[in-house]
Each structure stands twice: as structure tokens, then as C-alpha cells.
Amino acid sequence: MSDLLERLRGRGWRMTPQRRVVAEVLAGEHVHLTADEVLARAAARLPEIARATVYNTLGELVALGEVAEVAIDGRAKRYDPNAHRPHQHLVCSGCAAVRDVRPDGDPLADLPAAERFGFTVLEVEVTYRGLCADCA
Amino acid sequence: MSDLLERLRGRGWRMTPQRRVVAEVLAGEHVHLTADEVLARAAARLPEIARATVYNTLGELVALGEVAEVAIDGRAKRYDPNAHRPHQHLVCSGCAAVRDVRPDGDPLADLPAAERFGFTVLEVEVTYRGLCADCA
């Protein structure tokens, strides 16, 4: 049983069959599903689940900080259960496979003050692109 | 007159009033317009220009490498005439202002081999987020 479900229950999250299957579908490493993929997998287990419910539930999981919303390609957003330790993404330009990666160093430090235009810079998002072993 | 237009003419790009105004609208530093913003500004000069023409023209400019397509926020794509020297973006979370920035160092070098999962990594895209002087 996923400890995501445990944590959610511990936080007093109201449990329903729909919410359970959505949370269950979002388990594992390197998981970056679109909302429609989540819907398809959830519907395999609970056929009458509605699209709006999947969006509502994903939105709440994001608000709770349990799932990260990732815009990888300007198309559908992806939902990433690995929200507890921040990380970056490595994306295959061939097959769109996504891996979680942890670069060395602090990318914030690479932006010199002269290039900050008076901004208070708070976070950095890095996307590495290339070809996976299969697509190369 | 923009040297973008000169370059396009030199490349044998067929010139039309529509293409001219789209290219003219895309001039300047730190310009990151959405397709609809390009349409609005082009239509101020050439009222009957069609949405599809703006999309067609932007698509061609991107294919020619004269304009870069940037997905900054998972909303509408932005079109960036500063395509000749690669750069990264600094985005205000308050007002969505976008500045071009050039971080120090090579971000590719920060991704250790052990974190490459057999990929041939070709490019890196970095987005810095924070608050601009006005929004802070």
C-alpha cells in the first residue's frame, strides 16, 4: 500500500474510491503522467470516474504538495509523485521518456547579479534534453 | 528597418504585407510575445490579417531559426526574436515579465554521468523564477 495514501489519510484527507485510485495510479519512480493518462489508468479500475474528478484530485494533491505539476513540453502538464525532494528532468526528444535527475551544484549561483535585473530569484527549473539509449 | 527582414529577403523568403508586419512586430530586446499578442499588434497595422496567417508565419520563422519558440508557463507559447545567441529566461511570478539572461558556466557539466541514464544529452533549458523589482 502506497505511503502517499497513508500520508493523505493522516492529513485528514477525505477518502473516496475515486481519490484512492488516482493516488494509487501515481506511485513509483520516474512517473510523469498526463491528466488523461491518469484518467485512463484510473478508469481501468473504476470505469465511471469522471474527467473533472481526476482534474480536481490532481489539483488538490498539487495544493497539498504531494504531487508536482511539471510542464515538460508545452503540451499536457505532467503529474509527478516525487514531490518531496526537488529534482530536475531529463527528457528524450525521440520518445518523450522522462527521468528524474539531480544535477551537482546550485544552478542559482550561476546567475550573476548583473543578470538579475533587480529580481529576487527564488527558484530554478532545469530541463535537459537529448536522446535516450533506445532512440540514439 | 529591421535586419530580420533583410536576412529573410536574402534567404529568398517570399515577402507579403502580412509576413512583413509579423516580422516587424517581432523586433527588440526581451521580446516574448504570444501568438495572440503578435496578432493584435499586426492587426493594428493590417486589420484584415488572419490568425492562421500569424501562426503560419511564426511557424516558418521558427523553422528558419530566426525566432525561438519558448514555453514559459504552460500557457500560450511565446515567440522570441533573440534566437541567434542562445540564452535562458528569468520570469516574474507576479506579473509574468520575462528577461533574457546568460548564466555563467555550462549547465550541462553539472549533470554527472551517473545521472544521465544512458542518454546523449544535447541541450539544457533553464528558467529562473522570482519577483521583479515592482512585484517584490
Place this chain on the structure above:
DNA sequence: ATATTGACTTGGACCAAGTCCATTGTAGGA
């Protein structure tokens, strides 16, 4: 065990961003 009720789910309408296509127009060469 049952009643209660506020929160959750549903399906469909709606929306924004973008693509597609048949028709009409025209830039630029002969």
C-alpha cells in the same frame, strides 16, 4: 444503526490555444 450534512462526484457546457483545409488571392518570375 440511522440521520445528517458538507464535501465530493458527475456530465456536459464552455473556454483558450492551436491546427487543418478548401477556397481565394497574389508575389515575383517569364
Place this chain on the structure above:
DNA sequence: TCCTACAATGGACTTGGTCCAAGTCAATAT
């Protein structure tokens, strides 16, 4: 000036997502 390959048009269509009124139900209280 004529021709024609390429470009522009506008409207339908698609994708990804939001919103809402009505119905349902999980959790609590009795």
C-alpha cells in the same frame, strides 16, 4: 502582362483544461 506556385483567409475542428448545477456519499453525531 500573364501565369502559377505559393500564401492568405476564415471557419471548422482538436486538444487540454475549467466551471457549474445537480446528485451522491463519507464521516460524524445521535
